[in-house]
Amino acid sequence: MALIVQKYGGTSVNDDERIRIVADHIAHTKSKGNDVVVVVSAMGKQTDNLIRLAKDVSSVHPSREMDMLLTAGERISMSLLCMALSELNVKATSFTGSQAGIITDTVHTKASILEIKPDRVLKALNEGYVPVIAGFQGMSVDKEITTLGRGGSDTTAVAMATALKADICEIYTDVSGVFTADPRIVPNARKLLNLDYDEMLEIAANGGKVLALRSVEFARRHNVIIHVRSSYTWETGTWIKKEDKQMEEAVVSAVTHDTSEAKITATKVPDKPGIAASLFRQLADNAINVDMIVQNTSTDGNTDISFTVPRTDLETALAVTRDALPQLGGTEVLADNEVAKVSIIGAGMKTQPGVTALTFETLASCDINIEMISTSPIRISCLIRQDAVEQAVQALHNAFGLDN
Amino acid sequence: MALIVQKYGGTSVNDDERIRIVADHIAHTKSKGNDVVVVVSAMGKQTDNLIRLAKDVSSVHPSREMDMLLTAGERISMSLLCMALSELNVKATSFTGSQAGIITDTVHTKASILEIKPDRVLKALNEGYVPVIAGFQGMSVDKEITTLGRGGSDTTAVAMATALKADICEIYTDVSGVFTADPRIVPNARKLLNLDYDEMLEIAANGGKVLALRSVEFARRHNVIIHVRSSYTWETGTWIKKEDKQMEEAVVSAVTHDTSEAKITATKVPDKPGIAASLFRQLADNAINVDMIVQNTSTDGNTDISFTVPRTDLETALAVTRDALPQLGGTEVLADNEVAKVSIIGAGMKTQPGVTALTFETLASCDINIEMISTSPIRISCLIRQDAVEQAVQALHNAFGLDN
Numbered sequence: 083m084a085l086i087v088q089k090y091g092g093t094s095v096n097d098d099e100r101i102r103i104v105a106d107h108i109a110h111t112k113s114k115g116n117d118v119v120v121v122v123s124a125m126g127k128q129t130d131n132l133i134r135l136a137k138d139v140s141s142v143h144p145s146r147e148m149d150m151l152l153t154a155g156e157r158i159s160m161s162l163l164c165m166a167l168s169e170l171n172v173k174a175t176s177f178t179g180s181q182a183g184i185i186t187d188t189v190h191t192k193a194s195i196l197e198i199k200p201d202r203v204l205k206a207l208n209e210g211y212v213p214v215i216a217g218f219q220g221m222s223v224d225k226e227i228t229t230l231g232r233g234g235s236d237t238t239a240v241a242m243a244t245a246l247k248a249d250i251c252e253i254y255t256d257v258s259g260v261f262t263a264d265p266r267i268v269p270n271a272r273k274l275l276n277l278d279y280d281e282m283l284e285i286a287a288n289g290g291k292v293l294a295l296r297s298v299e300f301a302r303r304h305n306v307i308i309h310v311r312s313s314y315t316w317e318t319g320t321w322i323k324k325e326d327k328q329m330e331e332a333v334v335s336a337v338t339h340d341t342s343e344a345k346i347t348a349t350k351v352p353d354k355p356g357i358a359a360s361l362f363r364q365l366a367d368n369a370i371n372v373d374m375i376v377q378n379t380s381t382d383g384n385t386d387i388s389f390t391v392p393r394t395d396l397e398t399a400l401a402v403t404r405d406a407l408p409q410l411g412g413t414e415v416l417a418d419n420e421v422a423k424v425s426i427i428g429a430g431m432k433t434q435p436g437v438t439a440l441t442f443e444t445l446a447s448c449d450i451n452i453e454m455i456s457t458s459p460i461r462i463s464c465l466i467r468q469d470a471v472e473q474a475v476q477a478l479h480n481a482f483g484l485d486n
Numbered sequence: 487m488a489l490i491v492q493k494y495g496g497t498s499v500n501d502d503e504r505i506r507i508v509a510d511h512i513a514h515t516k517s518k519g520n521d522v523v524v525v526v527s528a529m530g531k532q533t534d535n536l537i538r539l540a541k542d543v544s545s546v547h548p549s550r551e552m553d554m555l556l557t558a559g560e561r562i563s564m565s566l567l568c569m570a571l572s573e574l575n576v577k578a579t580s581f582t583g584s585q586a587g588i589i590t591d592t593v594h595t596k597a598s599i600l601e602i603k604p605d606r607v608l609k610a611l612n613e614g615y616v617p618v619i620a621g622f623q624g625m626s627v628d629k630e631i632t633t634l635g636r637g638g639s640d641t642t643a644v645a646m647a648t649a650l651k652a653d654i655c656e657i658y659t660d661v662s663g664v665f666t667a668d669p670r671i672v673p674n675a676r677k678l679l680n681l682d683y684d685e686m687l688e689i690a691a692n693g694g695k696v697l698a699l700r701s702v703e704f705a706r707r708h709n710v711i712i713h714v715r716s717s718y719t720w721e722t723g724t725w726i727k728k729e730d731k732q733m734e735e736a737v738v739s740a741v742t743h744d745t746s747e748a749k750i751t752a753t754k755v756p757d758k759p760g761i762a763a764s765l766f767r768q769l770a771d772n773a774i775n776v777d778m779i780v781q782n783t784s785t786d787g788n789t790d791i792s793f794t795v796p797r798t799d800l801e802t803a804l805a806v807t808r809d810a811l812p813q814l815g816g817t818e819v820l821a822d823n824e825v826a827k828v829s830i831i832g833a834g835m836k837t838q839p840g841v842t843a844l845t846f847e848t849l850a851s852c853d854i855n856i857e858m859i860s861t862s863p864i865r866i867s868c869l870i871r872q873d874a875v876e877q878a879v880q881a882l883h884n885a886f887g888l889d890n
Binding site for chain 2: 165166
């Protein structure tokens with residue numbers, strides 16, 4: 083008998099039929115003697131529909147009111163799920179983020195969880211209920227309704243698993259686990275049975291869409307065992323937990339790709355200490371996450387500085403960089419939307435040399451130019467042309483023996 | 487400069503265009519120097535859509551979860567309205583029932599307001615904001631989300647007007663006020679400019695659909711001046727306030743009709759003291775509101791007891807009555823779904839005799855049989871066949887001189 087937190091995403095509760103299937107699965111888990119706590123997202127396209135309504139009504143969207151609007155979504159899915167559970171004679175009770183004691187900071191639309199006070203959830207559990215908790219939402223220290231931003235429901239689930247000292251946090255989604263590459267690009271990509279937190283972090287941070295980065299960070303910090311699996315097949319998915327020292331590590335676990343970034347280049351910047359620092363300080367002050375940074379070797383005392391930012395922040399980042407150009411002493415600012423990042427990720431890379439070389443050789447053999455490089459102890463990322471991304475992922479997947 | 491509570495019903499905020507029109511009206515009211523507090527219902531068919539979803543998902547609908555589900559509706563309309571106000575540079579902030587301090591009892595789906603603690607609403611007002619409050623919902627003393635049942639938003643508005651000591655409570659709806667009869671039946675029905683609370687209570691209790699009965703009771707108890715008006719035309723509507731003694735009262739103000747009741751008859755019940763009392767006690771214990779009651783004159787020591795109940799409660803009421811029949815000593819229980827109630831309402835009836843006679847004469851001249859009668863100091867109601875209701879309303883409207 084275990085305490086299991088189950089998180090169901092939007093596609094898992096897309097319509098009345100899917101909600102009944104999820105209820106059935108919860109009832110099944112409970113019938114095996116487990117305690118179950120459920121975290122649920124808004125139904126399918128609900129959030130998108132609400133955002134469209136907001137755009138229809140007004141061109142101005144105060145973030146407090148957007149949070150109020152969007153949190154209607156989980157209210158609907160969680161109460162419907164409780165009704166479906168009642169029909170199966172499973173006692174269930176829904177909790178808003180606020181009722182579940184999810185206390186956040188005051189940053190509307192992308193709040194961070196500060197603390198969880200799960201008194202009501204624990205009381206419901208002790209009384210034999212299945213608590214069904216709204217994902218994605220919380221209440222700020224100012225008693226305002228907040229949302230946690232993209233992937234917020236994953237974070238709710240992991241945070242709740244931490245607060246409740248749950249044995250497992252199951253993340254149900256529309257794929258059956260984490261794969262060695264995107265199966266839409268690499269048809270013979272394999273499902274990974276085990277990943278450690280560091281690998282999963284790199285996958286989530288470099289284009290893997292199955293789990294939100296913040297939720298993995300949270301899980302690693304609090305040692306929450308995650309099981310990513312499909313709500314369509316219920317087969318065993320991917321387990322994410324602390325590295326098992328006795329297990330031999332794969333050198334490379336996955337190839338990911340990410341086409342959500344754009345490249346900015348400031349040309350002919352005088353190569354003096356502190357010049358780049360002031361630019362990146364200003365970008366940070368505008369809440370822009372800079373990913374890769376390259377400064378070309380200077381020959382004439384001038385240098386080109388290139389960096390990547392999320393495409394959604396490109397306009398702001400361009401404006402900031404252009405404003406900074408006189409101070410930088412550079413010539414011009416260029417933007418490039420046609421880039422993609424491919425990454426090789428594997429915990430075994432730490433002890434196995436040669437991965438970088440094989441990566442470069444593989445891309446070279448495909449005639450793919452590498453524009454920028456960044457690395458971590460367990461990752462190599464290369465920025466390439468976007469139209470080469472499928473070929474690159476396929477070639478790397480094959481070169482590192484992930485195909486079989 | 488006044489403090490005005492404005493309540494907008496579902497049709498008034500039916501879509502993005504209507505929401506912008508409402509925002510414009512609020513901005514206009516505010517630009518005249520008034521303080522405005524808004525109470526808003528869910529958009530148009532939103533509540534019906536959510537109820538349909540619940541029926542699609544499950545045949546079991548725990549009332550706590552129904553309340554959780556339905557309260558999503560006002561969250562959506564109120565946040566959208568705040569966005570539309572922001573676009574007009576009107577500072578606005580939305581409040582759920584709980585945030586607005588609307589404390590109710592614990593009766594899910596038809597909670598009663600126990601108290602209002604409008605601290606956050608007052609703070610927002612003092613800071614120059616338009617507070618936009620979710621109608622229909624509150625938080626129980628057990629900190630659970632509750633809804634106030636049918637017409638709940640009207641009650642929210644009047645209760646909030648009381649708590650804030652507002653000068654006027656404006657109820658915006660899809661008709662331009664309270665009429666002398668339903669204009670769909672009596673085309674030359676006139677809009678009433680003034681009504682006192684007692685008349686409005688009788689109208690609301692006897693088929694008038696413009697204002698919820700509970701909200702009128704609340705307004706009478708706390709002397710809240712109500713202005714019922716259209717959100718489509720903005721013309722002056724109907725003012726509801728304490729009777730003005732200097733004003734000569736119309737003998738009859740309105741003819742209403744109500745086809746929402748059914749008649750139950752228990753036949754050949756021994757005519758002994760206390761027999762009927764036990765039946766009506768059991769009906770009350772089942773939360774069934776009995777309206778009209780008639781006990782036929784007994785000739786042989788037996789009597790027929792007839793009474794009316796809401797059609798929605800007919801099945802329960804029939805079961806209760808059938809269960810009680812052996813104890814009553816009656817013969818059988820009959821149900822009749824084909825009845826209608828017409829009512830003549832007017833504060834002047836108290837001092838003017840002859841209204842009853844004219845009512846009976848008018849119906850008799852139309853060959854309409856009166857099956858049951860009930861009266862109050864300012865009302866006469868007659869139960870007739872449902873297929874005669876239009877003819878009865880038209881004839882009475884004409885007979886009492888309401889046509890011109």
